[in-house]
Amino acid sequence: MIEKKVKIINDAGLHTRPAATIVKLAAKFNSDFFIIRDGLSINGKSIIGVMTLAAEKGSELLLQFDGSDEEEAMETIVDYFERGFDEM
Amino acid sequence: MKDVDIDAFVKKEDITVEYFFEKAKEKFNIKLLTNALGMERKIIEQNLHRPGLALAGFVDLFSYKRVQICGNTEYKYLSQLSHEQRINSLEKLFKFELPCIILTDSNKPTSEMIELAEKFGIPVFGTDYPTTKLTYLVSDFLDDQFAPTYSIHGSFVDVYGVGMLFTGSSGIGKSEVALDLVERGHRLVADDVVILTKKGERILMGSGTNLVKHFMEIRGIGILDIRSMFGVRAIRYQKRLEIIIELEHWNKEHEYTRTGLENKTVKVGDVEIPYVRLPILPGKNITVVSEVLALNYLLKHYGFDAAKVLKKNLATKLKDQSSHIDRVIDDFEHDFE
Numbered sequence: 001m002i003e004k005k006v007k008i009i010n011d012a013g014l015h016t017r018p019a020a021t022i023v024k025l026a027a028k029f030n031s032d033f034f035i036i037r038d039g040l041s042i043n044g045k046s047i048i049g050v051m052t053l054a055a056e057k058g059s060e061l062l063l064q065f066d067g068s069d070e071e072e073a074m075e076t077i078v079d080y081f082e083r084g085f086d087e088m
Numbered sequence: 089m090k091d092v093d094i095d096a097f098v099k100k101e102d103i104t105v106e107y108f109f110e111k112a113k114e115k116f117n118i119k120l121l122t123n124a125l126g127m128e129r130k131i132i133e134q135n136l137h138r139p140g141l142a143l144a145g146f147v148d149l150f151s152y153k154r155v156q157i158c159g160n161t162e163y164k165y166l167s168q169l170s171h172e173q174r175i176n177s178l179e180k181l182f183k184f185e186l187p188c189i190i191l192t193d194s195n196k197p198t199s200e201m202i203e204l205a206e207k208f209g210i211p212v213f214g215t216d217y218p219t220t221k222l223t224y225l226v227s228d229f230l231d232d233q234f235a236p237t238y239s240i241h242g243s244f245v246d247v248y249g250v251g252m253l254f255t256g257s258s259g260i261g262k263s264e265v266a267l268d269l270v271e272r273g274h275r276l277v278a279d280d281v282v283i284l285t286k287k288g289e290r291i292l293m294g295s296g297t298n299l300v301k302h303f304m305e306i307r308g309i310g311i312l313d314i315r316s317m318f319g320v321r322a323i324r325y326q327k328r329l330e331i332i333i334e335l336e337h338w339n340k341e342h343e344y345t346r347t348g349l350e351n352k353t354v355k356v357g358d359v360e361i362p363y364v365r366l367p368i369l370p371g372k373n374i375t376v377v378s379e380v381l382a383l384n385y386l387l388k389h390y391g392f393d394a395a396k397v398l399k400k401n402l403a404t405k406l407k408d409q410s411s412h413i414d415r416v417i418d419d420f421e422h423d424f425e
Contacts, residue, residue, distance in 0.1 A: 027258075039098030040283075043241040045258040047305050048280040052297050 001066040002074055007058065010084035014055040018085035023047045025076055031067025033077070044077075089255055089334050089363065091355040097236035097286065102130040105188045105211055108155075108230075116225050118190065118213045121197050126209035131155060131187045134230035136223055140165065142184075143177045152184035155226065159219035163195040174200050182208040190226070192219040236286045238357060243304075244277040244294045244327065245269045247382040251294060251327040253282060254378075256335035260368065263304050265335070267314075268375040270322045276314050277327045279304040284329060284356065292329040292359050331362045331385060333378060338367040348384075348395040 008014055014022075026033045026045045033044035035053060037060075042049035044063070055061055063081075065074045080086075106127035112118050137154040140162050141147075166174055182204050189205070191197055194216040197205075205212045215222055242255040243266035254262040263279055270276050278296030285293045296302065302314040302323045315323050332354055336342075344367060345352065354363040364381060366374060384394065 040239045040281075042239060042281050043258065046241065046280050047311070048300055048303060049241065052281045052300050054299055 001064060002070050003062055003064045004074060004078055005060055005062050006078060006081040007060050008055050008081070009057070010087040011057055012087060013057050013059070014050065014053060014085075016051065018080075018087075019047055019050040021080065021085065022050055022077065025080060026073065029065075029067070029069045029073035029076075031065045031070040031073045033073060034064040034066075036062040036064065089332060089354050092238060092240075092357055094236065094286075094357040097238045097357050099236045100234055102132045103233055105129045105131060108188075109211075109213070112226070112229060115229065116215055116217060116222060118215045121191070121212045121214045122202055122205045122210075124211070125206055126188070126211050129185075129187045129209075129211070131230065134227060134234045136227055136230075138162065138219075139181055139189075142181050145177070145180060147180060147184075150184065152186050154187070155230070156181075156186055156189045157219060157223055157226075158189055158191045158195070160193055160195065163191070163193075166198060166201075171200065174198060175204070178204050182210055186210050188213060190215060190222065192217060192222050232285075232287075236357060238284045238286075240282050240284055240356075241280065242282055243279045244282045244296075244329075245378075246275040246277060246324055246327045247378055248274070248386060250382040250385050251277070251330040252378060252382060253294065253329055253332045254335060255332060259307065260335045260337070261374070262335060263306055265374050265378065267304065267306060267312075269378065270314055270318055272375065272379070273321075274379075275322055275324045276302055276304070277324055278302070279314075286357050286359065290359055292356060292361065293326055294329045295326040329356075329361060331364065331381065332356075333381070334363070334365045335368055335374065336365060338369050342367070347399075349399065 023045055034041050035044045035050065037053050037055060042052055044050060053061065063074065063077060067073070104127065108131055109118065109120065109127070132153055135151070135154050136157050137151045138159065138161070139150070139156045142150045143162055143165060166177065169177060178201055188211045191212065191214045195214070197212055197214065201212065217225070240253070240255070242253050243262040244251065244253050245266050247269060254265055256262055266276055266279055277294055278300070279302070281297055281300060282294050283297060285295070287293055304312050304314055306312060342365065344365060352363045353360040355361075362385070366377060368374065387394070
């Protein structure tokens with residue numbers, strides 16, 4: 001299992017469109033993907049789960065990947081967070 | 089499903105006095121008697137304290153970090169003191185970092201109390217509730233605030249009054265089962281993110297999150313709101329967790345329950361929850377199986393265990409050496425319908 005902290009950098013925060021993109025990206029990998037905020041762990045492959053986080057600009061999330069393709073999954077998803085969900 | 093250790097549960101570290109006041113003012117009829125000073129003070133535990141001995145000067149082991157409840161005893165003690173003695177006594181109390189003080193039974197604070205409270209920046213509240221009742225209510229409220237919680241991925245449905253949590257890997261059809269159950273008149277508690285709260289030693293309460301409430305995602309359709317679609321009868325906010333059902337693809341390596349004589353459980357934060365692993369197979373209607381599981385759970389709860397009854401009947405038959413296999417009815421009585 002590998003994990004990484006990410007920060008939300010776009011103004012609108014983690015709203016519906018990026019949430020949908022994240023679950024679509026995550027669904028391509030076999031690894032389990034969890035996002036943790038304030039100790040609350042949600043499944044990163046579920047749209048409702050990701051929206052539950054209500055992560056606004058500046059908030060910090062911990063991403064956890066566990067499985068055979070965890071490295072690749074982490075790279076893809078962390079990159080999407082670092083691009084500010086392509087809204088920068 | 090693996091056991092969930094209690095260490096995986098999270099607990100609030102503290103709440104501010106302001107948050108407490110905001111939530112509690114209507115519930116317990118609490119009014120702020122001082123200026124809004126020290127509202128950022130933190131409450132860190134659910135226990136309450138009566139500061140009688142501290143007022144009398146004994147401050148060893150004084151649990152000053154707790155919310156302090158001043159009842160009639162403390163009030164009577166203070167009122168029979170002279171002005172100087174009262175200041176002296178109250179100062180002993182206020183020099184500690186108390187979160188706040190609540191005066192019960194409509195007792196009015198003395199002027200010295202308000203002055204000192206404002207000097208030290210400690211909020212003082214008043215209520216007309218008697219001490220015993222207020223203590224019970226505030227403890228219960230704080231117990232809830234500091235209860236350990238755990239978020240779990242699954243669909244949580246009240247089936248015939250039994251709290252059933254469906255778990256399993258992404259895309260296995262948990263939400264579809266929940267939707268099917270709702271369609272058959274059962275009630276959705278939460279889909280996707282279920283927050284479990286430990287109450288006491290043996291109870292886990294499940295509920296949804298305030299943002300998502302009864303929204304649900306069905307792959308191929310998108311996001312639905314169960315409350316708008318099926319009405320208020322189809323939802324509820326909270327339910328005790330009573331059975332966990334894990335859905336999985338048929339795995340011939342796994343052994344599935346046949347008789348139901350052995351009760352499998354899974355430990356979630358030290359609470360044993362009955363646990364069933366259901367394989368998804370063609371022709372298997374998970375919704376109906378879930379309803380039957382709930383009914384069987386209820387039957388067992390009310391004292392009838394089908395597996396045990398059949399086991400007993402078999403044992404009786406075996407003792408009766410001469411018995412052979414009989415029809416359930418020995419005479420059709422010309423009823424050939």
